[in-house]
Amino acid sequence: MNKDFLKYQAQTTPHPLGLEVESAKGSYIFTTDGKKHLDFVAGVSACSLGHCHPKVVNAIKEQAEKFLHVMVYGEYAQQPAVELTKLLAEHFLKPLEKTYLTNSGTEAIEGALKLARRYTGRAEIIAAHQAYHGNTMGSLSLMDYEERQKPFRPLLGGISFIQFNQEKDLQKITKKTAAVILESIQGGAGFILPKNNYLKKVKQRCEEVGALLILDEIQPGFGRTGKLFGFQNFDMVPDIVALGKGMGGGMPIGAFAASAKVMDTLSDNPKMGHITTFGGNPVIAASALATLKEIVSSDLMAASLEKEKLFRKLLVHPLISEVRGIGLMLAIIIPSEEIANQLILKSKEKNLILFWLLFEKKAVRITPPLTISEEEIKEGCGIIIDVLEDIMKQQETVN
Numbered sequence: 001m002n003k004d005f006l007k008y009q010a011q012t013t014p015h016p017l018g019l020e021v022e023s024a025k026g027s028y029i030f031t032t033d034g035k036k037h038l039d040f041v042a043g044v045s046a047c048s049l050g051h052c053h054p055k056v057v058n059a060i061k062e063q064a065e066k067f068l069h070v071m072v073y074g075e076y077a078q079q080p081a082v083e084l085t086k087l088l089a090e091h092f093l094k095p096l097e098k099t100y101l102t103n104s105g106t107e108a109i110e111g112a113l114k115l116a117r118r119y120t121g122r123a124e125i126i127a128a129h130q131a132y133h134g135n136t137m138g139s140l141s142l143m144d145y146e147e148r149q150k151p152f153r154p155l156l157g158g159i160s161f162i163q164f165n166q167e168k169d170l171q172k173i174t175k176k177t178a179a180v181i182l183e184s185i186q187g188g189a190g191f192i193l194p195k196n197n198y199l200k201k202v203k204q205r206c207e208e209v210g211a212l213l214i215l216d217e218i219q220p221g222f223g224r225t226g227k228l229f230g231f232q233n234f235d236m237v238p239d240i241v242a243l244g245k246g247m248g249g250g251m252p253i254g255a256f257a258a259s260a261k262v263m264d265t266l267s268d269n270p271k272m273g274h275i276t277t278f279g280g281n282p283v284i285a286a287s288a289l290a291t292l293k294e295i296v297s298s299d300l301m302a303a304s305l306e307k308e309k310l311f312r313k314l315l316v317h318p319l320i321s322e323v324r325g326i327g328l329m330l331a332i333i334i335p336s337e338e339i340a341n342q343l344i345l346k347s348k349e350k351n352l353i354l355f356w357l358l359f360e361k362k363a364v365r366i367t368p369p370l371t372i373s374e375e376e377i378k379e380g381c382g383i384i385i386d387v388l389e390d391i392m393k394q395q396e397t398v399n
């Protein structure tokens, strides 16, 4: 299959990992060579309930038998999308209330940017250095990374940048600013948590100048940090929140939410300020609804903090300088990019799936399904420690 994969399917890198997937269940992916791989990545934080959770699969099957796509987004009332947005409203903190369902995280970001410009009547958007918000033109414009932006210019105008966690930069937010957009926890930059009430201070500054604060919850969202949304760990609420990844339980979805006062501006003047054919698709919404119900009615959120403790206890080794992050959004920091690469590739040979972060090359991602068991955590951490031991011995021999 890999030969055809490389020949016919457009590639994102010259060296894809290329596991040939046969099936997946719980915390494991089964490949066509008969191997079973423990998944510490969960589709890059997307498979919040593990692979093929029975409640998610049943919800998809039941909905698929009732109706599939019937109309473009926003015209007909369809129960899965209505129930999903209602349940979200019950779990959001005020003023967040109304949700627009999209097809992906990056489309949620595009919608959030448009909403902020439409509501404020201002153009300037402020993003953070080393942020990642997706890959469509608007989201890419928020990525202050020359190598990635250069071939695709001209990008969106009116974007400027601040340093995450840098309070003196808050003065750059002015009455010209439509919105500040930040990840609640910076992902690609190395799982950087906001410090010293940073998010609260950004929100205060936005309020002073009449700008909106958009928080990108696409990675921390949906229970991974011990709370439903990452920002709930920092005692504040944004004006607009962007959602995605873990929301769908393994199906493609995104969303942006705001107060009714802000959100309603997108449906008027011009009418259809943001439209999509498949956003809110009933099968996808049914999957997201089953996922959300399971996350909020089980002990998975609280358990993610206990599981974090177990990871921290087990991931102790001279080559690990730090375990960063919160809950099941963790990254281990390794002395060099080369050792991080070796750890990921050698763990793959031992049937443990790990992955890189986008910008912080010395980090190795650990974002397993929320449903991962203690035994599975012990099994995977055992492999990591064994691989690091091998790497250390090799280094000693070379030296």
Ligand SMILES: Cc1ncc(COP(=O)(O)O)c(C=O)c1O
Residues within 6 Å of the ligand: 044, 104, 105, 106, 107, 109, 132, 133, 134, 135, 183, 187, 216, 217, 218, 219, 244, 245, 254
């Ligand atoms: C923080 C963050 N924002 C936005 C996105 C984009 O989401 P999608 O890939 O669904 O477009 C991602 C994806 O990795 C992300 O991690």
